[in-house]
Amino acid sequence: MRIYYFAWVRDHIGYSQEDIHCPETVKTISQLAAFLSQQSAGHAKAFDDLNAVRAAINQEFVNSDKSVKDTDEIAFFPPVTGG
Amino acid sequence: MRIYYFAWVRDHIGYSQEDIHCPETVKTISQLAAFLSQQSAGHAKAFDDLNAVRAAINQEFVNSDKSVKDTDEIAFFPPVTGG
């Protein structure tokens, strides 16, 4: 599973993308975030407040209960501030 | 009294401005229009439908019951269509 990070989510984690093999128990975005938060102190900080983090699957915004699969492109980032 | 005409009001009358000395009985825009409509066949045509004509006194839109005086700059024209 390819995962991208943007803005302060990336700053905390320290890099902008990684390829992850998740355990079978990770079925949704929120379970993936919980799994990722155990990978490093940076990950823990990035996912500390899940209300502050948004996610996309295959470049579409999704809610945290959305299912993920290994071939998906996942992204985690703060609420957007463009324009 | 200096009077200006614009658009089809001017086309009917045949010229764009004139200086008029009104009788004492002409006290309002509608009385002035009635007086002017007797000046020529062109004037009569221009003021044939008073609902279709708008007026300004000293470059401000006014209603037909507005008072006029000899030193005013008066204008008659159709509803505006700019922009």
Place this chain on the structure above:
Amino acid sequence: MIKINIQPEDFDVTSEIKSLRCRAIGAIATFSGIVRENSDSKSLISLTLEHYPGMSEKALDKIARQAMQEWPIESVRIIHRIGRLTPEDNIVFVGCASAHRHAAFDGCRFIMDFLKTDAPFWKAEETKQGTAWVSQRETDTSAKQGWLSGKK
């Protein structure tokens, strides 16, 4: 700052937008009105615009001031062309600059709506059938009424 011109000449939107800029602003909304080839299914050859010199400048200035009273707008630019225009020519430009985008949008739209009903300009349309003065559109008077009744 309000700047108004009534002129036969065309205008350049980039330079007009530049003239609206200052450090306090973050948003510029503009409107460009353009001569359409087809009007009510008649094919247009030209439009001729005339105005009431003196009154038209005053009327536009009053509309711009009303917009600046209603919203936090830093600057307003209005250009209205006169004379003979052909399809695809610019007719009118309105630009509003503000710190925030909604004030810029509201101001620009308000100025266009009131310009249509409160500024002394008249259009004559030339088609194959001849030349005729354009009638006022009911949708334009109702757009103004919308602002006056609080609908935006």
Place this chain on the structure above:
Amino acid sequence: MIKINIQPEDFDVTSEIKSLRCRAIGAIATFSGIVRENSDSKSLISLTLEHYPGMSEKALDKIARQAMQEWPIESVRIIHRIGRLTPEDNIVFVGCASAHRHAAFDGCRFIMDFLKTDAPFWKAEETKQGTAWVSQRETDTSAKQGWLSGKK
């Protein structure tokens, strides 16, 4: 016609407006977003904009299509700059062309409101106090909600 660019380069509004023109249109509404020097009373040195390549183009395209479904809009142009910008630089341009002015205004405003909430861009502000990511503004999410609830 929809044309979208995400680029570090600046843009020229006159040429963008030209690209929106066609014989059917009579109205072009545009919005230019500009870097403000002062944001929440801090003096800004620079803004750095990043985006999610691939998703940001798709998100803007989807917003433009929604606008064209809602109103009779002939063409939409969106440019969003990325990278480091300083006060008075352009950030974003939206242009909508239509036969009629209210569709052009509505479409342009709709696209800006949804761009603020539905397109994956992020701003970091550099001030004397350091560099910090900008938080989402509640007024931006409520502007989008206004459209969804029918308030315009």
